[in-house]
Amino acid sequence: MNAVLIFIVAIPLSVELCGRLLGLRDVWLVRDARPGAVQRLIVPTLVLGVMVSWAAPEHLGTLLSGLLLPPLWQVVTGYAMRLVTRIPRFQARSISSHDRG
Amino acid sequence: MSQVVSLQKALELDVARVGGKTLHLAELDAAGFQVPPAFVVTTDAFVEHFQRAGAGALLESYASPGPTQLAMLRDHQLSPELVAEIARAREALARRIGNANDADLLCAVRSSGADEDSASASFAGQHATYYYTGAQDIPQRIIDCWLSCWSSQAIAYRAANDRSAPRMAVLIQQMVLAEVSGVVFTRDPTEPVSERLVIESCWGLGAALVDGRVTPDRYRLRRIDHRLVSTKIGTKRFKVAEDLIDPEGTRLEAVPRHLQRRETLEPEMLQRVAELGAGCETHFRAPQDVEWAIAGGQLYLLQSRPITTLIAAAPQVKGRWVIFKPIIENFTEAMTPLTIDIVRRVIPRFGQFIDGRFYINFNMIKALVPLDISDAQLADLSLMRPRVDADVPRFDYRRVWLPVLLGLMGYLSWGMLLVRTRHLPSQALAGFKVRCAAVIADDRLDALTATRRLFYGASPFAPAGHLAFQVNVSSARYFILMDGLRSLLARYAPDFDPNLIGSLCAGSTDMLSTQLIEDLRTVAKLADSNTTVRRLFDEEPAETLSARLAAEPEARAFMSGLEGFLARYGHRGTREMELAAPRWQEDPTPLLGMISNMLDATQSDDDRGTKQRALAERALVEALPNQLARRIADWLIRRIRYYATLRENTRHFHVMALTTIRQKILELERELIATGALKCPDDIFFLTWDEITMLRGGQSDWRDVSILIRTRRVDHARLSERMPPSTFNIELDPREADATDLSGYCASPGTAEGIARLVLDPATDAALRPGEILVAPYTDPAWTPLFVNAAAVIVEVGSYLSHAGTIAREYGVPCVVDVEGCMQRLVNGQHLRVDASNGRIQVLSKPATEPAP
Numbered sequence: 001m002n003a004v005l006i007f008i009v010a011i012p013l014s015v016e017l018c019g020r021l022l023g024l025r026d027v028w029l030v031r032d033a034r035p036g037a038v039q040r041l042i043v044p045t046l047v048l049g050v051m052v053s054w055a056a057p058e059h060l061g062t063l064l065s066g067l068l069l070p071p072l073w074q075v076v077t078g079y080a081m082r083l084v085t086r087i088p089r090f091q092a093r094s095i096s097s098h099d100r101g
Numbered sequence: 102m103s104q105v106v107s108l109q110k111a112l113e114l115d116v117a118r119v120g121g122k123t124l125h126l127a128e129l130d131a132a133g134f135q136v137p138p139a140f141v142v143t144t145d146a147f148v149e150h151f152q153r154a155g156a157g158a159l160l161e162s163y164a165s166p167g168p169t170q171l172a173m174l175r176d177h178q179l180s181p182e183l184v185a186e187i188a189r190a191r192e193a194l195a196r197r198i199g200n201a202n203d204a205d206l207l208c209a210v211r212s213s214g215a216d217e218d219s220a221s222a223s224f225a226g227q228h229a230t231y232y233y234t235g236a237q238d239i240p241q242r243i244i245d246c247w248l249s250c251w252s253s254q255a256i257a258y259r260a261a262n263d264r265s266a267p268r269m270a271v272l273i274q275q276m277v278l279a280e281v282s283g284v285v286f287t288r289d290p291t292e293p294v295s296e297r298l299v300i301e302s303c304w305g306l307g308a309a310l311v312d313g314r315v316t317p318d319r320y321r322l323r324r325i326d327h328r329l330v331s332t333k334i335g336t337k338r339f340k341v342a343e344d345l346i347d348p349e350g351t352r353l354e355a356v357p358r359h360l361q362r363r364e365t366l367e368p369e370m371l372q373r374v375a376e377l378g379a380g381c382e383t384h385f386r387a388p389q390d391v392e393w394a395i396a397g398g399q400l401y402l403l404q405s406r407p408i409t410t411l412i413a414a415a416p417q418v419k420g421r422w423v424i425f426k427p428i429i430e431n432f433t434e435a436m437t438p439l440t441i442d443i444v445r446r447v448i449p450r451f452g453q454f455i456d457g458r459f460y461i462n463f464n465m466i467k468a469l470v471p472l473d474i475s476d477a478q479l480a481d482l483s484l485m486r487p488r489v490d491a492d493v494p495r496f497d498y499r500r501v502w503l504p505v506l507l508g509l510m511g512y513l514s515w516g517m518l519l520v521r522t523r524h525l526p527s528q529a530l531a532g533f534k535v536r537c538a539a540v541i542a543d544d545r546l547d548a549l550t551a552t553r554r555l556f557y558g559a560s561p562f563a564p565a566g567h568l569a570f571q572v573n574v575s576s577a578r579y580f581i582l583m584d585g586l587r588s589l590l591a592r593y594a595p596d597f598d599p600n601l602i603g604s605l606c607a608g609s610t611d612m613l614s615t616q617l618i619e620d621l622r623t624v625a626k627l628a629d630s631n632t633t634v635r636r637l638f639d640e641e642p643a644e645t646l647s648a649r650l651a652a653e654p655e656a657r658a659f660m661s662g663l664e665g666f667l668a669r670y671g672h673r674g675t676r677e678m679e680l681a682a683p684r685w686q687e688d689p690t691p692l693l694g695m696i697s698n699m700l701d702a703t704q705s706d707d708d709r710g711t712k713q714r715a716l717a718e719r720a721l722v723e724a725l726p727n728q729l730a731r732r733i734a735d736w737l738i739r740r741i742r743y744y745a746t747l748r749e750n751t752r753h754f755h756v757m758a759l760t761t762i763r764q765k766i767l768e769l770e771r772e773l774i775a776t777g778a779l780k781c782p783d784d785i786f787f788l789t790w791d792e793i794t795m796l797r798g799g800q801s802d803w804r805d806v807s808i809l810i811r812t813r814r815v816d817h818a819r820l821s822e823r824m825p826p827s828t829f830n831i832e833l834d835p836r837e838a839d840a841t842d843l844s845g846y847c848a849s850p851g852t853a854e855g856i857a858r859l860v861l862d863p864a865t866d867a868a869l870r871p872g873e874i875l876v877a878p879y880t881d882p883a884w885t886p887l888f889v890n891a892a893a894v895i896v897e898v899g900s901y902l903s904h905a906g907t908i909a910r911e912y913g914v915p916c917v918v919d920v921e922g923c924m925q926r927l928v929n930g931q932h933l934r935v936d937a938s939n940g941r942i943q944v945l946s947k948p949a950t951e952p953a954p
Contacts, residue, residue, distance in 0.1 A: 019516065020521075023565075026529050026565040027525070030528045033524070037524070074513070074517060084449060092449065092459075093454070095456075097416035
């Protein structure tokens with residue numbers, strides 16, 4: 001039961017943590033926005049610490065799987081989307097009332 | 102019997118021998134119309150020529166010659182007897198005209214198919230016509246006309262219209278060296294019930310107009326008394342070059358700037374053209390499409406054929422489709438074939454382009470929205486039309502599993518981006534400019550690969566500045582927050598006017614659209630502060646203003662300010678979602694028009710938006726005493742303001758991507774024009790990507806695509822005149838409206854009274870006077886200066902979230918959007934009352950004077 005719970009909680013935690021980390025990188029060149037972006041990392045990092053102490057040692061693998069799922073999913077779907085839109089039958093069509101023949 | 106006869110003799114022959122076009126002209130000539138002298142090579146010559154060439158089989162079927170046979174037929178010369186007969190007929194023509202030196206006589210060589218220009222099928226644009234043809238070229242041009250019987254378009258048209266096997270005569274007419282020419286439709290083909298006739302005209306030869314290559318001046322007149330109803334002056338950037346004898350030359354030349362926006366027809370000549378059209382209709386007892394030309398003050402009739410497409414058939418569409426509002430509210434014209442072909446290749450099949458507009462699959466929306474509402478209600482939701490009178494829709498729990506499943510998958514795919522964009526400053530998007538510059542600099546990327554790279558090219562973990570499209574999609578979540586705010590206020594502040602919610606959420610200081618206007622206003626102040634520059638703006642026509650300013654030493658400060666503005670916003674322009682549309686950095690004339698409008702708009706009340714917001718905030722404080730609810734409402738308002746700004750700002754970068762793709766296309770066009778594969782600027786936008794690839798690879802040439810381009814240009818021009826249907830195969834609830842009033846949807850609340858001012862082109866139509874009501878087909882950033890003076894804004898398409906709505910709320914101007922038919926039913930000078938809060942427009946009185954053109 002704990003393993004399932006850890007896996008489920010790890011997914012939104014991963015989304016938040018990765019999102020906020022990438023968010024920090026996004027605003028790195030905007031000096032005024034940096035402190036806010038760093039602050040926003042505090043809560044998910046603390047939650048990650050709590051999760052690690054809860055899951056360790058027997059459920060660390062489960063926690064890691066839950067944390068890795070969102071970034072991996074994003075990579076797979078991102079590239080799948082690119083591939084799919086290269087296949088003509090999955091591309092949008094165009095029809096016209098002036099089409100002849 | 103002779104195979105070459107004069108126009109007068111043609112009257113004695115039947116249509117099978119001289120073709121429909123010739124027979125019509127011969128009749129009109131005999132009836133006393135001013136028709137240029139001509140002779141005709143009959144269909145007997147056509148038949149004999151192809152039999153002699155061993156291609157008799159082509160005459161009996163729809164079969165098309167292959168490339169080898171086509172090349173052979175192109176080289177197969179006319180018989181010496183026929184050439185001699187043509188030479189004699191041409192000499193007779195020269196004598197009749199009184200041309201002493203017949204070597205100088207130029208002719209137009211026109212196809213005249215036996216089944217052409219009949220009442221059921223006009224074959225308009227399907228067969229070839231050649232202009233400025235000298236004596237030595239006539240035989241080859243006749244062959245080329247004949248071969249156009251087997252162009253892919255003509256074959257398809259013939260098959261679709263159940264025509265018989267081809268027979269073609271060729272009409273050789275004295276070339277009218279037209280100063281102005283055009284077309285008169287004796288019944289408006291786009292509105293056949295309107296009892297109006299339409300005259301289109303352009304500079305020089307009418308071929309550019311007939312081919313759809315210029316935007317003509319368009320006059321609508323009442324059929325009954327030829328009274329002018331409306332005038333639309335087109336920007337006539339090109340005209341047919343007068344040295345078309347050179348087959349290697351480009352076919353169009355630029356019209357001098359001072360003539361581009363000048364009206365081509367004086368009122369008296371307009372009446373003569375209308376009478377010419379009416380005369381042809383009376384003669385043939387059917388609505389006619391008449392080509393005319395003016396040379397040396399003489400009005401010539403070049404061609405008259407029945408209008409066969411009075412009621413354009415709607416395309417046969419399977420399935421149910423609803424128009425995609427975010428694109429149509431940016432410009433209502435049809436997209437060009439190349440824009441469609443490039444964009445569709447990066448869009449999955451949840452939508453399709455119908456007649457140049459993008460539609461979303463309604464069945465898919467229905468599956469994804471688990472609400473217990475009717476199709477009409479769901480279509481209204483998809484069209485972003487608020488239904489204030491409707492009950493709150495209930496969830497259909499039986500259908501909730503699919504959206505939940507897709508939502509979970511979406512969360513995994515998009516969740517991180519949603520987190521990243523919660524607090525993304527707009528400056529962080531500036532990286533997209535670097536990305537676009539890298540794409541332009543990379544010669545290995547063509548337009549299609551550049552599109553893919555800019556849409557999907559970046560890794561999901563790339564900086565947000567590289568993901569402008571994804572950021573735009575993620576910021577659309579403010580729809581949900583807006584709904585939350587509406588529900589909260591409906592529950593805890595029932596007395597609060599929901600129309601004021603928009604004003605509450607406006608007022609962003611970070612929005613690039615409003616910054617653009619502020620920056621432009623700074624440039625306008627530079628113009629205003631220098632008497633020489635101000636004088637040039639007051640006195641110089643918009644078309645020559647740019648050159649005068651560049652040459653004026655005292656305008657240096659202004660030009661430097663303008664260059665700075667162009668460096669930041671030069672990729673924008675009117676119809677900016679269309680790849681064929683020029684950008685401000687290519688031609689700043691529209692921008693100078695906007696500055697000119699600003700210089701005239703100094704008397705307006707700039708603080709209307711602030712006042713409106715303050716009013717809404719006070720009303721909220723009074724209507725919402727619950728402190729917790731107030732805090733939640735304030736948070737929602739801040740978030741909505743943030744996401745609305747982010748979404749509007751990403752548009753700035755989308756357009757940057759489209760401009761990058763356009764630059765790639767223009768590079769390719771220059772290459773194709775240099776090799777002779779294309780002859781006219783902008784023609785490339787009327788080909789598909791595969792056709793361009795074939796042209797580039799040498800598998801096809803100009804002759805293969807010229808008629809195709811012409812046909813598509815004409816189709817595009819006709820489609821662009823029509824407002825597209827909002828849905829296909831979905832029955833919408835009828836709108837509440839009566840004969841005198843118009844209705845739409847509130848995008849910015851308030852009421853106003855004023856004089857209607859219809860504007861079709863924000864850059865060139867004169868500035869709005871304070872207190873006038875702006876009536877527009879759609880709006881984009883180029884229209885924003887007009888909002889400053891407007892008492893109210895009425896827009897034919899659009900939604901609460903469209904550019905018109907967003908800017909109207911920023912400026913506190915009452916605005917009604919999605920007002921069907923307002924551009925047709927309203928006229929300049931009418932006194933209107935706009936009750937934007939209730940989406941009603943009332944016509945209080947007719948114009949005091951005739952509508953201004």
